[in-house]
Amino acid sequence: MKAIKVPEPFKIVIEEVEEPQVKSAFDVKIKVTSGGICGSDIGIWNGTNSLATYPRVIGHEFGGIVTQVGSGVKRVSVGDRVAVDPVVSCGQCYACKIGRHNVCSALEVMGVHRDGGFCEYVCVPEENVHRFKADFDEKMLSVAEPFTIGVQINTRAQIQKGEKVLIMGAGPIGIAAMQVAKMNGAEVIMSDLVESRLEKAKMMGADRVVLIPTQNLEKELVDFTDGEGIPVIIDTVCIPASFQQSVELACPAGRVVVIGLKSQPSEIVMAEITKKELTIVGSRLNCNCFDKVIEGLESGSLKPDKYVTHMFSYEQVEQAFETIRTHPQDVLKAVITF
Ligand code: MN
Numbered sequence: 432m433k434a435i436k437v438p439e440p441f442k443i444v445i446e447e448v449e450e451p452q453v454k455s456a457f458d459v460k461i462k463v464t465s466g467g468i469c470g471s472d473i474g475i476w477n478g479t480n481s482l483a484t485y486p487r488v489i490g491h492e493f494g495g496i497v498t499q500v501g502s503g504v505k506r507v508s509v510g511d512r513v514a515v516d517p518v519v520s521c522g523q524c525y526a527c528k529i530g531r532h533n534v535c536s537a538l539e540v541m542g543v544h545r546d547g548g549f550c551e552y553v554c555v556p557e558e559n560v561h562r563f564k565a566d567f568d569e570k571m572l573s574v575a576e577p578f579t580i581g582v583q584i585n586t587r588a589q590i591q592k593g594e595k596v597l598i599m600g601a602g603p604i605g606i607a608a609m610q611v612a613k614m615n616g617a618e619v620i621m622s623d624l625v626e627s628r629l630e631k632a633k634m635m636g637a638d639r640v641v642l643i644p645t646q647n648l649e650k651e652l653v654d655f656t657d658g659e660g661i662p663v664i665i666d667t668v669c670i671p672a673s674f675q676q677s678v679e680l681a682c683p684a685g686r687v688v689v690i691g692l693k694s695q696p697s698e699i700v701m702a703e704i705t706k707k708e709l710t711i712v713g714s715r716l717n718c719n720c721f722d723k724v725i726e727g728l729e730s731g732s733l734k735p736d737k738y739v740t741h742m743f744s745y746e747q748v749e750q751a752f753e754t755i756r757t758h759p760q761d762v763l764k765a766v767i768t769f
Pocket residue numbers: 469470471491492576577
C-alpha cells in the first residue's frame with residue numbers, strides 16, 4: 432500500500448509499505464479516506480517538531496471505513512465510518528490511573544511518536560476507534576480530531592452556558608475551540624492579527640472579533656463584558672507575550688488555558704495570579720472527547736464544511752504542504768483524501 436512518509440526534514444515521499452494486518456483480537460483495520468494536515472505535521476516536515484523521530488508516516492487526524500475486525504471487537508463492524516483517536520497511553524502511570532491518559536508519562540501519538548494515518552490502511556486498537564452513526568461524508572472523517580482539541584480546551588476551562596470567553600488566535604484550534612464553546616452556550620470574542628481569519632471566525636459563529644493592533648483588546652473586552660472583565664481566556668497564539676497578556680487580562684476568579692508546546696519562558700507576575708485567584712491550566716490532545724465531537728458534527732452544532740478550506744488527493748501531498756507553507760493565512764484546514 433501507499434504511505435506518506437517524512438524520511439527526514441524537508442522531504443516528503445509517497446512510499447510503498449507493507450499493508451498492516453489484524454493481529455490481535457481487538458484490532459480494527461480501516462481503509463483511510465480522510466486525513467487532516469495539522470501544524471504539527473508541518474513541524475515534522477520542517478524539523479521544528481521536537482517530539483518527532485524519523486522516518487515517520489505522518490498523520491494524526493484521520494478516519495475511514497472499517498474493512499476488518501479482530502474476533503474480540505464489539506463496538507464497530509465492517510463498513511462503519513470511523514475516526515481514530517491518535518492518543519496511545521500506558522494505562523499504568525499516575526495520569527492514566529486518574530483517567531487522564533492524554534498526559535500519560537509514556538504518551539505516544541500516532542503520526543508523531545509512531546507511524547500515523549496518512550496511508551491506505553491502518554490497524555489500530557478498538558479503544559481508539561470512534562464510530563459515526565449517520566451517513567457522514569467519508570472525506571470529512573478526519574475533522575473529528577481537531578474538534579476534540581476544542582472539546583478538551585472547553586473541558587479544561589470548565590466553560591459553562593452563558594459565560595464569556597476570549598479566544599486569542601483564529602487559527603484551526605481557535606476556531607474549533609470557539610465552535611465547541613458556542614455549542615456549550617458560551618459567548619465568544621476572538622482576537623487575531625489577520626482580518627480574513629477573523630471574518631471567517633465570525634462567519635463560523637464568533638460573537639465578536641478584535642483585529643490586533645487596529646483595535647484595543649482591553650477596551651473591547653471591557654465593552655464585551657459590561658466592564659466586568661473577561662473570566663475565561665484561551666490562548667492559542669502560544670507565545671510568551673500572549674500568555675503574559677492572558678494572565679493580565681483575566682478577571683478575578685478567571686481561568687486561563689494554555690496549549691503551547693514552546694519552551695521559552697514567559698514573565699508572569701505572581702501577584703496577578705494570587706490577587707485574582709486565577710486558575711491557569713494546560714490542555715493537551717484530548718481525553719475521551721471523540722464521542723462528544725461526533726455527536727456535535729452529526730447534530731450540526733459543529734460545522735466542518737467551512738472549517739475545511741482545502742482538499743487534496745494524497746498524490747498531491749507535496750502541493751498541499753507547499754500551499755500551507757506559502758499561504759498559511761488562507762488555509763484553515765487542509766484535508767488529504769485517499
Ligand atoms: Mn492536529
